[in-house]
Amino acid sequence: MNDKDYIATIGLEIHAELKTSSKMFCSCKNDPDEERPNVNVCPICMGHPGTLPVLNKQAIKHVLKIGHAIGGTIADFTEWDRKNYFYPDIPKGYQISQYKYPLVSGGNLAGIDLTRIHLEEDTAQSTHDTHHKSLINFNRSSVPLMELVTEPVIHDAETAVKFAKELQLLLRYLGAGEANLEKGEMRVEANISVASLANTEAKKFGTKTEVKNLNSFKAVEKAIVFEISRQIELIENGGKVQQETRGWDENSGTTYSQRLKESSHDYRYFPEPDLPKLKISEVAEFSKEELTKETSELPWIKRERLVKDFIMTEKEVAVFVESPEVGNYFEEVVKGESEIAKLSINYILTDYLGLLKKEGKGVETISTKNFSKLMKMIEAKKLSSRGAKDAMALMVKEDGDPEIIAEKNGLIQKSDEGEIKKIVTEIVSKNPTVVTDYKNGKEAALQFFIGQGMKATKGSANPELLKKILLEVIG
Numbered sequence: 001m002n003d004k005d006y007i008a009t010i011g012l013e014i015h016a017e018l019k020t021s022s023k024m025f026c027s028c029k030n031d032p033d034e035e036r037p038n039v040n041v042c043p044i045c046m047g048h049p050g051t052l053p054v055l056n057k058q059a060i061k062h063v064l065k066i067g068h069a070i071g072g073t074i075a076d077f078t079e080w081d082r083k084n085y086f087y088p089d090i091p092k093g094y095q096i097s098q099y100k101y102p103l104v105s106g107g108n109l110a111g112i113d114l115t116r117i118h119l120e121e122d123t124a125q126s127t128h129d130t131h132h133k134s135l136i137n138f139n140r141s142s143v144p145l146m147e148l149v150t151e152p153v154i155h156d157a158e159t160a161v162k163f164a165k166e167l168q169l170l171l172r173y174l175g176a177g178e179a180n181l182e183k184g185e186m187r188v189e190a191n192i193s194v195a196s197l198a199n200t201e202a203k204k205f206g207t208k209t210e211v212k213n214l215n216s217f218k219a220v221e222k223a224i225v226f227e228i229s230r231q232i233e234l235i236e237n238g239g240k241v242q243q244e245t246r247g248w249d250e251n252s253g254t255t256y257s258q259r260l261k262e263s264s265h266d267y268r269y270f271p272e273p274d275l276p277k278l279k280i281s282e283v284a285e286f287s288k289e290e291l292t293k294e295t296s297e298l299p300w301i302k303r304e305r306l307v308k309d310f311i312m313t314e315k316e317v318a319v320f321v322e323s324p325e326v327g328n329y330f331e332e333v334v335k336g337e338s339e340i341a342k343l344s345i346n347y348i349l350t351d352y353l354g355l356l357k358k359e360g361k362g363v364e365t366i367s368t369k370n371f372s373k374l375m376k377m378i379e380a381k382k383l384s385s386r387g388a389k390d391a392m393a394l395m396v397k398e399d400g401d402p403e404i405i406a407e408k409n410g411l412i413q414k415s416d417e418g419e420i421k422k423i424v425t426e427i428v429s430k431n432p433t434v435v436t437d438y439k440n441g442k443e444a445a446l447q448f449f450i451g452q453g454m455k456a457t458k459g460s461a462n463p464e465l466l467k468k469i470l471l472e473v474i475g
Contacts, residue, residue: 060119
């Protein structure tokens with residue numbers, strides 16, 4: 001048998017830290033960039049006995065906005081639960097989470113059906129093998145954490161990565177979180193199983209394994225691909241897949257066993273007695289109308305609009321949607337100036353972003369007003385393509401009026417027939433053999449002359465006029 005004789009089934013569990021001023025159940029600062037350990041801490045988030053948690057309204061609003069965006073069912077009644085387990089990074093001996101009544105049920109994102117989205121608190125951060133000790137940093141303890149669970153309807157690694165990227169984009173568009181995987185702000189876990197297509201008695205799903213520690217989209221893809229192959233090979237060799245939690249080793253490119261997978265009853269869930277039950281409909285700020293007012297354009301709606309309004313390619317749309325600051329810059333440049341839209345798309349993507357990266361500068365380096373004026377100068381044929389690129393490079397170094405910069409640096413396109421004819425005549429007279437080559441049918445000879453003409457005018461000659469005069473002079 002080979003891989004085509006099996007079907008892989010994948011379900012994702014994704015945790016994402018939410019962007020709020022304070023933590024989930026206390027007033028400590030929620031700051032993912034704090035490098036000093038155990039600074040943003042208090043008795044509540046350190047699990048001291050006798051302390052009482054208080055709900056973070058902003059964290060709940062973030063999850064409700066996400067729920068509306070993906071078309072999920074928003075719970076009217078919800079409560080929090082204690083998920084009991086002992087580990088050093090959770091000193092209370094339990095995590096406050098949601099079990100039976102999640103905030104959001106169902107919904108669909110990037111064509112993938114969702115099971116639920118609920119809210120919980122993050123754990124503290126464990127650091128192992130530091131000075132031969134295990135250390136704990138409580139800055140992350142009790143940070144608002146959203147958990148999203150998909151239905152087991154994904155069948156390949158590519159689709160899983162596409163979904164995770166779309167979720168990251170949604171969180172950023174809603175201002176709910178930055179979701180940087182490398183910083184641990186978004187953590188992906190994949191439940192993977194394979195089943196033989198040949199065995200008609202086989203259940204729909206095989207035995208699943210959960211792969212954790214996936215801290216990049218590349219790791220998500222590689223881990224799923226590896227785990228599918230590992231399970232198939234195991235089955236082919238007469239072995240059985242064991243339900244377990246596995247880790248991902250980036251260096252070896254393999255998964256490894258961590259522990260047997262727990263079931264929900266192992267956590268001994270019961271309702272959190274120190275937090276109130278919630279009726280969402282009784283809180284005015286949680287109404288769909290109020291939340292919609294605070295919600296900006298969603299990424300998939302923006303994609304459709306950009307394609308419709310500016311006839312962009314898939315790759316062009318991807319840049320403008322995945323980098324909102326670049327997309328907003330483009331739309332400000334072409335505001336009320338639709339005739340320069342295509343030029344603006346081309347110059348932003350092929351020239352401007354490259355110059356910014358080289359100089360280490362942000363997209364607003366050239367003001368949208370000056371960039372728009374530069375595009376209009378190209379449209380009006382005041383600047384050649386070469387002249388426009390040179391002017392843009394100068395404007396990245398020091399922003400200013402493109403007309404003044406182009407005039408000062410001799411970049412304005414020359415359309416003076418007399419002046420161009422004088423230059424052409426001199427070039428032709430110095431290259432009689434090339435004239436002969438052209439008259440003998442070598443088209444490359446004409447391109448040589450055009451190149452020489454552009455060089456002599458420092459790229460400022462109107463190329464169409466230059467070609468016309470060349471043909472007249474050569475005869």
